Amino acid sequence: MARAPRPHRPETAAVRYTVGVHNAASHLLAVTLHIEQPQARQRLALPVWIPGSYLVREFSQHLQGLRATQNGQPVRLRQLDKHRWQADCEPGVPLEVRHEVYAFDASVRTAFLDSTRGFFNGTSTCLRVIGQEDRPHELVIERGQAPEGWQVATGLRATEVDEAGFGRYLAADYDELVDCPVEMGRFWSGSFNAHGIEHRFVVSGAGAWLDGERLLEDTRRICETQIAFWHGDGPAPFERYVFMLHASGDGYGGLEHRNSTALICQRSDLPRRLPAGDKPAALKATDGYTTLLGLISHEYFHTWNVKRLRPQEFARYDYDQENYTELLWFFEGFTSYYDDLFLRRAGLIDDATYLQLLTKNLNQVLQTPGRHLQSAAQASFDAWVKYYRVGENTPNATVSYYTKGSLIALCLDLTLRGEGHGSLDDVMRALWQRCQGGPMREADVRRALKRVGRRDFDTELDAWVHGTQDLPAEKLLQAMGVKSTHEAAPLAQHLGLRVSEGASGVTIKAVLRGGAGEAAGLAAGDEWLGIELPAPRRSEPAEAWRIHKLDEVAWLRGERPRLTALVSRDRRLLRCPLEWPPQGKALRLAVGDANRLSPWLKGGD
Structure with missing residues (x-):
């Protein structure tokens, strides 16, 4: 423009x-x-x-x-x-x-x-x-x-x-x-108007196939929904806004600013123009494009939640050193709760898709042993030394203040709605008014919850934010009309491992605390080359197989309860006896009662 x-x-x-x-x-x-x-x-x-x-x-x-x-x-x-x-x-x-x-x-x-x-x-x-x-x-x-x-x-x-x-x-x-x-x-450049405010969107790294009009329209709907969430028909606290998106071969991320955001996505995630003759059904969003819209929603929500409402410790940035706060579970976590929820409220995804996204976040936390060691408040304070320094022990020692914070927001929202006293939406707007869109403390969150919920929420916040026990998310979701089931966990999670697979085979990236992989003596960095299996019958020889993918371990094992993993560690070949564990479970959410879900997912009371 x-x-x-x-x-x-x-x-x-x-x-x-x-x-x-x-x-x-x-x-x-x-x-x-x-x-x-x-x-x-x-x-x-x-x-x-x-x-x-x-x-x-x-x-x-x-x-x-x-x-x-x-x-x-x-x-x-x-x-x-x-x-x-x-x-x-x-x-x-x-x-x-x-x-x-x-x-x-x-x-x-x-x-x-x-x-x-x-x-x-x-x-x-x-x-x-x-x-x-x-x-x-x-x-x-x-x-x-x-x-x-x-x-x-x-x-x-x-x-x-x-x-x-x-x-x-x-x-x-x-x-x-x-x-x-x-x-x-x-770069490609386009613009739209949301609640009277001009928004510019620029995209670098894309080809002529980019469907810019769809990107603008979908983003406009997100912006309109969020401005109305915070201000109704009132004015937003900025006069202009700029989205700067760079499309790359392999990248993802974003960083919020007071009236702009810088974003990165994979080119394959961008919407593409339909070839002549294609039917409108082809417009269904890909998973990658939905992820991009969630990123846009996340960074835009930060325009209020962290750029204006912000920790008291960030009232004036100290650019010379770390600025510590225990509130990232609120500013990043609650933003992570609302980012996908606003895709639903803007009509960009349906109920089933939203619950699929929520399922992913729930399982991510439940499959992190560190959730029992580190609280969300501790994770916030330790961000400077732990969150951005991911290592092989990260899942065993930490929990993400993004994902756990989003589930804390979910539990508070569903608790308020279940008790019939408003919602987390009301709490966020009450905080905006109480703190005048400026610095705030955890005490302000507690007061806003008490005002909206007509009782104090100290017990919940002490347990969910400052404690390490699991959250009652599944129970609260069921009460809201969500159907929950448990299915077989992915094989890596079943074995207590996180792995990468490539042309050279399986490499172990992390060994989860208390899992079968840890009991077998596997370690991060091991190349899992093959397996040895006991003879199916006394008259037959033992078996040994080369593997290139983790799934091969399961079908080669059959029903045998134990095997030996053959790994390379520091160029030494090791044999690690592995007892096959009981089947692990993963949570799955689906629409149960759409009428009960509607006020929550569509933003009503």
């Missing part, structure tokens, strides 16, 4: 960044920082993390060629630690600081640049001018050496830009500047 140039000069900004393509082949962005009135010993710092992704990522590792000048003369820059510098400059005289950023991380968290596209977050690109964070900040996006035909998309307010979007943008402060990522390239 083209933007017309503005005839007037933008408001004066105390701090100005100019970012341009320096060398796409070398993946280098050029950055110039202009400080109108620096201090005598002006300090600069690059954030070590990006809000929404709770891991210290050391963005300064990609900064290079840092130098400073005043009136064209060099100024000494002294590095203080891994991410801070001090300029020994003359106070009050404009200071310019230049550097390059190596941009070759295709995730939504940092910066990327090649000949096909560019993307950057301010946290990995723009040095913070310490002491001037609350003053206006300007971003000038230059073409530099950008290829012909590139455009720009960002949530920042344009003040003087050309038709492609290159030019000047203004932020009220540093927080706003770094909360508005920038997409550059030859």
